[in-house]
Amino acid sequence: MNTLQHSVVHRLPQSYRWGAGPMGTCVEPLILNSHKADDDLIGLTLLSQSGKQAWEIMQMIKDALTEIQLNCAVVEWAGEPCLFVARHDECAATCRLKNFGVGIAETFRGGSS
Numbered sequence: 001m002n003t004l005q006h007s008v009v010h011r012l013p014q015s016y017r018w019g020a021g022p023m024g025t026c027v028e029p030l031i032l033n034s035h036k037a038d039d040d041l042i043g044l045t046l047l048s049q050s051g052k053q054a055w056e057i058m059q060m061i062k063d064a065l066t067e068i069q070l071n072c073a074v075v076e077w078a079g080e081p082c083l084f085v086a087r088h089d090e091c092a093a094t095c096r097l098k099n100f101g102v103g104i105a106e107t108f109r110g111g112s113s
Contacts, residue, residue, distance in 0.1 A: 005100070007061070009046055010047050015040045015041065017039050027084055045080055046082075047105055058082070065097075070093055
């Protein structure tokens with residue numbers, strides 16, 4: 001059974017960039033309304049699993065993206081494993097994940113009735 005088919009990811013609300021240290025080991029949030037740069041990252045967090053299983057699933061997701069030559073890294077953010085990928089690769093990344101059966105949670109913006 002494909003474990004990824006039971007996984008759901010959600011896009012983190014901010015943009016990020018690689019932090020100090022070796023690339024792929026640390027991220028930092030970008031200031032809101034800052035100019036979008038080529039090195040902007042988006043983060044995906046796992047909603048469907050937690051703990052050790054979340055780290056394993058995120059590594060599988062990273063491997064699926066690496067197979068199509070997307071640079072990405074799994075980094076701890078707010079105590080959870082999060083996958084970070086270049087903003088310009090977001091569409092390719094989400095398409096690949098959908099092909100593996102990963103659910104992509106969307107933010108609902110409710111209006112007043």
